[in-house]
Structures are given as C-alpha cells and as structure tokens.
Amino acid sequence: MSRTSNRTDGDIIRDFLSVADLLEEPQLAQLYTYLVHEHEATVQDVIADLELGQGTAYSNVNRLVDVGVVEVTHDEQPRRYAACEIDLTVTTAAGDREYTITPALIDAVGRAETNDDIDTYVDRHGVAGLATALTYAVARERGEVTHRLMAEDLDISPLAAEMILQALRPVVHEYYDIEEFEASFDVDNSDRK
Structure with a gap:
C-alpha cells in the first residue's frame, strides 16, 4: 500500500481511512504487525499466538481484509492471510x-x-x-x-x-x-x- 503520485484522490482517501482504523485500535494494529512478521498466517495461528477469542480473531481479520490492509493469500481452507505494505x-x-x-x-x-x-x-x-x-x-x-x-x-x-x-x-x-x-x-x- 505504498503511495505514489499517480493514485486517484479517492484511492488515497480510502487508503488513509483504512490505515486510520489501525491507528485508532491497538488490537487491530497488533494483528497487522503480527501478520507483517509472520508473512502469512491462518486465523487459527492468530488465535493461538495472539491469544484472541475465535470470534474476535475472525472479526478482526475480516475487518482488515475489508479495509484493504490484509489480503487472502490462499483461498482454500484454511485460508491464509498476509499484511499489505503500508507507507x-x-x-x-x-x-x-x-x-x-x-x-x-x-x-x-x-x-x-x-x-x-x-x-x-x-x-x-x-x-x-x-x-x-x-x-x-x-x-x-x-x-x-x-x-x-x-x-x-x-x-x-x-x-x-x-x-x-x-x-x-x-x-x-x-x-x-x-x-x-x-x-x-x-x-x-x-x-x-
């Protein structure tokens, strides 16, 4: 999610708002950071390593996917997720x-x-x-x-x-x-x- 000058204003605003979620909620920031370090992980990995409840882990991963700072890297079960680059x-x-x-x-x-x-x-x-x-x-x-x-x-x-x-x-x-x-x-x- 590096920013370049050829991006449209709408894309930049959407990306900024996506990152704003991470900056407002430490638990989301912690999850994003975990995925940066792990390169790729399943929700079960998140649950075990971050000691989150199953509902919270799925909800937070889905929120980060929805806002575009995390992507699905393996769509078959179990799904794997990775953090997108932010700068x-x-x-x-x-x-x-x-x-x-x-x-x-x-x-x-x-x-x-x-x-x-x-x-x-x-x-x-x-x-x-x-x-x-x-x-x-x-x-x-x-x-x-x-x-x-x-x-x-x-x-x-x-x-x-x-x-x-x-x-x-x-x-x-x-x-x-x-x-x-x-x-x-x-x-x-x-x-x-």
Missing part, C-alpha cells in the same frame, strides 16, 4: 508537519495494548505525538539526541521523554538499522607523574 505520508493542513505511517508506527500503536507507558503517551499526545516520539527514539538509538533534548523540544517532562523512549526502543531495533553507538575516550596520561 503513507500525511501532511498537516497547515503544511508544517509530515507524518509517515509505516509498520513501525503501527507496531508502536499495537504495543499500547500491552505497554502502559505507550498507552499513557498516546492518551496524552495522540498518535501524532507517538509518531514524533518514534522519530526521537530512532535518533536517540543512533546517539543523535538525548531524552532531555526531546523533552525540551516537545515541552514534556524529561521523565515522560525517557519513559516513552525506553518503551519504543524494541520497536526501533526491530524496524531500523541502528549501528551500535560507541563512545571512544582518549585519555592522555603524558602530563601525569
């Missing part, structure tokens, strides 16, 4: 901010289901705030920013910044190429006697 960039009405919706962001939203720090952050700052925090989390893991800089830039407490950065760390390492940041210290002992 959608949304620009604010003022044109001052862009948010890219990727599997990493959807994964972070899905983790709100089981991670209180992410859930609280989304409650306070919304999904757009989580997208921004994910950007800072990538930069932090690359050694480019600190939690204090994030806190200052976003006008949040350093503790809140540290908590969300720690909560997003597993997402960052799963989706982004992070080179190990190593500090090197040169100690000059020539002046010591």
Whole structure:
C-alpha cells in the first residue's frame, strides 16, 4: 500500500481511512504487525499466538481484509492471510508537519495494548505525538539526541521523554538499522607523574 503520485484522490482517501482504523485500535494494529512478521498466517495461528477469542480473531481479520490492509493469500481452507505494505505520508493542513505511517508506527500503536507507558503517551499526545516520539527514539538509538533534548523540544517532562523512549526502543531495533553507538575516550596520561 505504498503511495505514489499517480493514485486517484479517492484511492488515497480510502487508503488513509483504512490505515486510520489501525491507528485508532491497538488490537487491530497488533494483528497487522503480527501478520507483517509472520508473512502469512491462518486465523487459527492468530488465535493461538495472539491469544484472541475465535470470534474476535475472525472479526478482526475480516475487518482488515475489508479495509484493504490484509489480503487472502490462499483461498482454500484454511485460508491464509498476509499484511499489505503500508507507507503513507500525511501532511498537516497547515503544511508544517509530515507524518509517515509505516509498520513501525503501527507496531508502536499495537504495543499500547500491552505497554502502559505507550498507552499513557498516546492518551496524552495522540498518535501524532507517538509518531514524533518514534522519530526521537530512532535518533536517540543512533546517539543523535538525548531524552532531555526531546523533552525540551516537545515541552514534556524529561521523565515522560525517557519513559516513552525506553518503551519504543524494541520497536526501533526491530524496524531500523541502528549501528551500535560507541563512545571512544582518549585519555592522555603524558602530563601525569
């Protein structure tokens, strides 16, 4: 579901609304992320691995198929499902901010289901705030920013910044190429006697 400039406006709006469902419901985001990682799965796999009830699993898989973010890859029983690629960039009405919706962001939203720090952050700052925090989390893991800089830039407490950065760390390492940041210290002992 990558967006290209030759798509009609109706297709883009439909696709955006499809992705919006994932961003509004952590359980759907978690299911989509599961299918991204598994490449292909049956509803029985979903039930077993995500510990969902049978009715919930079928309902959620069908919802994701209906909105076009999951496809049937094997139509014979048992049906197999796979996640469609999502890479959608949304620009604010003022044109001052862009948010890219990727599997990493959807994964972070899905983790709100089981991670209180992410859930609280989304409650306070919304999904757009989580997208921004994910950007800072990538930069932090690359050694480019600190939690204090994030806190200052976003006008949040350093503790809140540290908590969300720690909560997003597993997402960052799963989706982004992070080179190990190593500090090197040169100690000059020539002046010591």
